[in-house]
Amino acid sequence: MTILNGLALTRIPPEGEALRAEVRAFLQEAVKDIPAHIRAKSWSGYDPAFSRKLGEKGWLGMTFPKAYGGHEQGAFARYVVVEELLNFGAPVGSHWIAERQSAPLILKYGTEAQKQRYVPPVARGESFFCIGMSEPNAGSDLASVRTRAVPNDGGWLLNGQKIWTTNAEHCQYMIALVRTSGEPADRQKGLSQLIVDLSLPGVTVRPIEDMSGDRHFCEVFFDNVQLAPDALVGAEGQGWEQVTAELAYERSGPERLFSSVVLLDQWLAFVRSEAAPRADSIKLAGQILTRLAPLRALSVAVQEKLVQGQSPIVEAALVKDQGTVLEQFIPAAIADDLMAREGEGEAVPHALLLTLNYLTLVSPCYTLRGGTRSILRGMIARGLGLR
Amino acid sequence: MDHLITEALRDLLTGQCTPAVVRAIESEAAASAGASPTAAALWQQIEDSGFADLLLSEDAGGAGLALRDAFAVWDLLGQHAMPLPLAETMLARAWLAAAGVALPQGAIALAPQLAAADGGLRASGVRGARVAPWVLGQHGADVLLLPVAAAQASASIFVLDADLHWPASAVVSATRVPAPASLLVAQAGLVSALLAGSLLTVFESTLNFANERQQFGRPIGKFQAIQHELAVMAEHVSAARMAAQIACEADGVVADPLKVAVGKARSSEAAVEVAALAHSIHGAIGFTTEFDLQLHTRRLHLWRQTAGSESYWQLQAGQALLAADGMALDVIRQITDSSAPVA
Numbered sequence: 001m002t003i004l005n006g007l008a009l010t011r012i013p014p015e016g017e018a019l020r021a022e023v024r025a026f027l028q029e030a031v032k033d034i035p036a037h038i039r040a041k042s043w044s045g046y047d048p049a050f051s052r053k054l055g056e057k058g059w060l061g062m063t064f065p066k067a068y069g070g071h072e073q074g075a076f077a078r079y080v081v082v083e084e085l086l087n088f089g090a091p092v093g094s095h096w097i098a099e100r101q102s103a104p105l106i107l108k109y110g111t112e113a114q115k116q117r118y119v120p121p122v123a124r125g126e127s128f129f130c131i132g133m134s135e136p137n138a139g140s141d142l143a144s145v146r147t148r149a150v151p152n153d154g155g156w157l158l159n160g161q162k163i164w165t166t167n168a169e170h171c172q173y174m175i176a177l178v179r180t181s182g183e184p185a186d187r188q189k190g191l192s193q194l195i196v197d198l199s200l201p202g203v204t205v206r207p208i209e210d211m212s213g214d215r216h217f218c219e220v221f222f223d224n225v226q227l228a229p230d231a232l233v234g235a236e237g238q239g240w241e242q243v244t245a246e247l248a249y250e251r252s253g254p255e256r257l258f259s260s261v262v263l264l265d266q267w268l269a270f271v272r273s274e275a276a277p278r279a280d281s282i283k284l285a286g287q288i289l290t291r292l293a294p295l296r297a298l299s300v301a302v303q304e305k306l307v308q309g310q311s312p313i314v315e316a317a318l319v320k321d322q323g324t325v326l327e328q329f330i331p332a333a334i335a336d337d338l339m340a341r342e343g344e345g346e347a348v349p350h351a352l353l354l355t356l357n358y359l360t361l362v363s364p365c366y367t368l369r370g371g372t373r374s375i376l377r378g379m380i381a382r383g384l385g386l387r
Numbered sequence: 388m389d390h391l392i393t394e395a396l397r398d399l400l401t402g403q404c405t406p407a408v409v410r411a412i413e414s415e416a417a418a419s420a421g422a423s424p425t426a427a428a429l430w431q432q433i434e435d436s437g438f439a440d441l442l443l444s445e446d447a448g449g450a451g452l453a454l455r456d457a458f459a460v461w462d463l464l465g466q467h468a469m470p471l472p473l474a475e476t477m478l479a480r481a482w483l484a485a486a487g488v489a490l491p492q493g494a495i496a497l498a499p500q501l502a503a504a505d506g507g508l509r510a511s512g513v514r515g516a517r518v519a520p521w522v523l524g525q526h527g528a529d530v531l532l533l534p535v536a537a538a539q540a541s542a543s544i545f546v547l548d549a550d551l552h553w554p555a556s557a558v559v560s561a562t563r564v565p566a567p568a569s570l571l572v573a574q575a576g577l578v579s580a581l582l583a584g585s586l587l588t589v590f591e592s593t594l595n596f597a598n599e600r601q602q603f604g605r606p607i608g609k610f611q612a613i614q615h616e617l618a619v620m621a622e623h624v625s626a627a628r629m630a631a632q633i634a635c636e637a638d639g640v641v642a643d644p645l646k647v648a649v650g651k652a653r654s655s656e657a658a659v660e661v662a663a664l665a666h667s668i669h670g671a672i673g674f675t676t677e678f679d680l681q682l683h684t685r686r687l688h689l690w691r692q693t694a695g696s697e698s699y700w701q702l703q704a705g706q707a708l709l710a711a712d713g714m715a716l717d718v719i720r721q722i723t724d725s726s727a728p729v730a
Contacts, residue, residue, distance in 0.1 A: 003621070003625075004587060004621060004624050004625050004628060005587065007625060007628070009632040009633060009725050010725060011723075011724045012724065083716065084716075087714055258716075261714075261715060261716070264715050265715055268708065268715060277709060281705075282702055282706055282709060283698060283702050283705055284701075284705065285704070285705035285708045285709055286648070286652065286702055286704035286705030286706070286708065287701045287705070288715075289705065289707075289708045289718065289719070290648065290656075290700065290701055290704050291626070291653060291656075292715070292719060293630070293649045293718075293719045293722040293723050294626045294627075294633060294653050295626060295629075296719050297629045297722075297723040298629050300723065301629070315625075318621060318622050318625050321622060322622045322625075322626060374615070376618075377614065377615040377618035378611070378614065380618035380621055380622075381614035381615070384594060384618070385598070386594075386597065386608045386609070386613075386617065387609070387614065
């Protein structure tokens, strides 16, 4: 049993920790005037000026080759920067997908020309990508996508629709998973990944408002969009394998643990300010800490495996499912704690309630993005040999 | 951690600490405290192999292991439902040797909270006291090495445990040294590791059962509902095992209270969830005495109830988190950033 037995307590190596103090000092200044309920949006917070500042600091594309604008630093150095960004609730939404997924995908599967064209602006914090995977009626059943790109004299003619594409409204590009051959019944066969310039004629982006009032995900329509031949990333028909690898890397990072941490810190500050903290509040603080700390250790252990070149897909799913469950537990439990003060005549600060309300309304997405809970549990079951 | 040590221990436990042996020790202890020939035979094997002395310095005849190395040993004891207080003895011997006390023969159970009673001392629910000749107990700032034979003993809830009352005369003649740390913290740390091992065995045997047990014409593990229950079990087990490693993360033989709080709280939470899911998946057969599952799930509940349940340690961890200023991340880093050299 290597899956449950193979994750040893380790630590972020000193070269990974080296930047933490500098990043933290920068962030303390950068977010000091942003209220907590706005910081709580973090990875859906769109702020291109902030992304450019991070690019100038060299904190984007940290692991990319220098030839493509990167800094050739270790994965743990990036881990520390991301962890600090999320903990401060910095608005990382504009560059988030491009830096975390799209540029690494292009570096792995793209042509030399694609790497030179697309990657350096991502590292500078100037070029933003979204991911076109889901479609209406496809949802988690990604292999059933119907959006189709047909080869023609000009390259590819694209028709169809994507949905739940985060920040598409603000992005220059989408990497779309589309059918380039065969039929939806062929499932994983015949899928490819294409880079779509969202400014092209025939592309329509329509934001969808979520129940918190935010407009971070979008519908994107393709009506006879003509793409150049070099829109294809990787090999025709290999889109499924490429997407599977891509998803594995985004499931165990700090972003699966700390989505509710701005609220946690704000609530802790409130409880610390009380004359006599309630025993229930102390216990809840401990409950969260004693669940979160082992998960952070697991996340670091999975990162260590990635650094060693292993592919801990199931381990990452174990961390993601637990992390997102905890991320959803935090606002629910904090609401319970705060409202247990009813009748005690003690006012809960309005600013704290604003953050709580935002996370309460947005937290359903934690167990949807990057694979629903049911999909992840199915992946774990497969890793255990049950299917 | 020396791979040879864990492999040798695994061999010993696989051969000598079988479910049949665990059952025999439990039933002999139930019949007559302190008179289990099977327990005596198993203890002799352990004593001869030197495993009880692993935490002693090499000068003192041990292997000089730190708590972080002991995790792998205690984990194995948990995996095999060790019915004797061997993990406890390892720790007690290390503490006593460090204080210059001559080590007694035989297993040493732990009583982290000795209470004054009728001029003497008492302790309730002392784990393994029916199969150990000694108890190391904490009273105030001291630890005392007390012979079980000198106590008035009565049955406790778990078959291998006892409620003990030592008269004043036994207390006066006991070996007494200053406690190097909180015995409760120490016991909670080692019990986290025992839980981690038992959780792994319960998970693996439930997984095997799900692959073998046929219902409705196929193995029950082919049903999505069972698959998801096993996935949730795997999550609890992975988190608890990491938490227990954190609890044992120390250079010497004194555990860090905050790390122990994390380990004991999380492994105790997992114990309840995993035991319930295991029994649910096994159906009625898993609930029977003759089936081995109960040897472990009884221990999951027992160890969860030993040295503070999850609520106790959550309160301790919560106090530490609230006492710290700044971001929760910094307390988390203090807990998870192992001081061990990266391999």
